[in-house]
Amino acid sequence: MNNNKGFTLIELLVVIVILSILATFVGTRIMGRPEEAKQTQAKIQIASLESALKLYRLDTGDYPSTEQGLSALVEKPTVGEVPPKWREGGYLEKSSVPKDPWGGEYIYLYPGMHNSNSFDLFSYGADNEEGGEGKDSDIGNWEVEVQEQG
Numbered sequence: 102m103n104n105n106k107g108f109t110l111i112e113l114l115v116v117i118v119i120l121s122i123l124a125t126f127v128g129t130r131i132m133g134r135p136e137e138a139k140q141t142q143a144k145i146q147i148a149s150l151e152s153a154l155k156l157y158r159l160d161t162g163d164y165p166s167t168e169q170g171l172s173a174l175v176e177k178p179t180v181g182e183v184p185p186k187w188r189e190g191g192y193l194e195k196s197s198v199p200k201d202p203w204g205g206e207y208i209y210l211y212p213g214m215h216n217s218n219s220f221d222l223f224s225y226g227a228d229n230e231e232g233g234e235g236k237d238s239d240i241g242n243w244e245v246e247v248q249e250q251g
Contacts, residue, residue, distance in 0.1 A: 136227065136236040139202035143224045143240045146199055150174070150207065150222055151242050153192040160186050164211045164220050171198045171209045171222075205229045215243040 153174050158164050161184035165173035168181050175191040175198060178184065201207055201224035213221030223241030226233055233239065 139227070140236070140240060142202045143226075146201065147207070147222055147224070147240065147242050150193075150198075154220060154222070156188075156192050160184070160188050162186075165209075167210050171207060174198060201225075203227050203229060213243075215241060 150171065154164055157174060163182075163184075165171070165178060166181045169178040172178075173187075174193050175196055177187045198207070203224070203226065205225055208223050208225070209220060210222075211220040213219055215221050221241060221243065223239050223243075225231060226237050226239055228237035230237070231239065
C-alpha cells in the first residue's frame, strides 16, 4: 500500500496559476478605486464650498467676485466691493480653502459660464488641465447634484 501524502508538482502549479489570476483580477479592481474615491471627494468638497458660498451670499447680498475668489470665504475681501456684513471667522470650518484631491486649486468664476445666473466652481481633475476624459475629466458644480433636505 502506497501512502504518499502530498501535492504533485502539477497540482501546485495549478493552484499558483489560479491564485495569480485571482490576484491580478482583484488587484486591478482595487487599483481603479483610488481615482473614483478622489472624484467623489472632489464632488463632496465642491458641494461643501457651494454651501459656504450660498451662506456668504445670504450675509453679504452677493457672491464673491472672480477677483476675490474662494479666499473670500476665509478672510474678508480687500479688493473689489468689500462686503460690510462679512461673517467674522469666515464661512469654512478650517482657516484655508481646501485644495482638490489632486493638490490643485479649485477654479471659481462669478458670473459663471455654465451657470450664468450664479457661479462656476470646478476642479481640473487628475491632469490639472482643462478638459480631459475619465480620471482626467473636469468636475464642476454644474454636474454635481446636491441632495436638498427639506
